[in-house]
Amino acid sequence: MEWHFTSGNGLPGKYVSLTQSQANTYNSQTHIHSHRLTTIFWEWPSKVLVTLRYLAKGDFYSEVGDLQGISRSSVSRSISVVVAALDRKLKTINFPTSNEELRIVKTGCFRIGKIPKVVGAVDGTLIPIIAPSEAEEVYVCRKGYHALNVQAVVDHQMRFTDVVAQWPGSVHDSTVMENCALKQWLTTTDQNWL
Structure with missing residues (x-):
């Protein structure tokens, strides 16, 4: 045994x-x-x-x-x-931060889209959830069901490098982006694009 x-x-x-x-x-x-x-x-x-x-x-x-x-x-x-x-x-969701990691991602993205300084592709999606017992109405998305508005970034190899999954479905994608740490980092570096 x-x-x-x-x-x-x-x-x-x-x-x-x-x-x-x-x-x-x-x-x-x-x-x-x-x-x-x-x-x-x-x-x-x-x-x-x-x-x-x-x-x-x-x-x-x-x-x-x-x-x-x-x-x-x-x-x-x-x-x-x-x-x-x-x-x-x-070591799943890790955004490239070192100069070498950023260089690799930028090179990979450039090979795909021919746009310089790109460090990933960003998009939002609505993830259906069961209606919460509190503040239920803020989770109703524009499509009429309860959801979380999730923002995700992928690199040139389609690996997730950043995910924000904290906003209710009624929140617009632009609000999610404006309030995430990645937006602050992109603003301060000025050498990187999504």
Whole structure:
């Protein structure tokens, strides 16, 4: 039998192989309830599966947990750990800031559009959401449904380099751009364009 321990931050820890008799001895000597034991030895691949199910379907934590036989809090922890690990590993949304990074992006963008000093392409999109219980009316977008107005920037390789996902659907794209940190940076550098 192989049990997987996780480190304190939820990342995969050491793997321990036990014979069936060792596992039986451990189980008979411990006073930990079975649900606690499940939490302690909750395997990393299962955390990934729970997260993928949640992200793909948007189910409630209770529904995802029922499918895997775990609690809502375990689902929540699994999602948090997996998303944080992916973010650290992929180093996803990072705007180029060093001179070398900017040079690479500008060169790539120039090859595509023949416009100098371009560091990315920006656009806004409306992401549908369930109506919030407070200030519901400000989330109704111009198309008549509840949404977030999300602004995103991609580089020449179509990688996201900046995302602003904090504005309700009723807010115009220009307001999102005027109030984002990227606009301030573009204004101060004067050598870069979107």
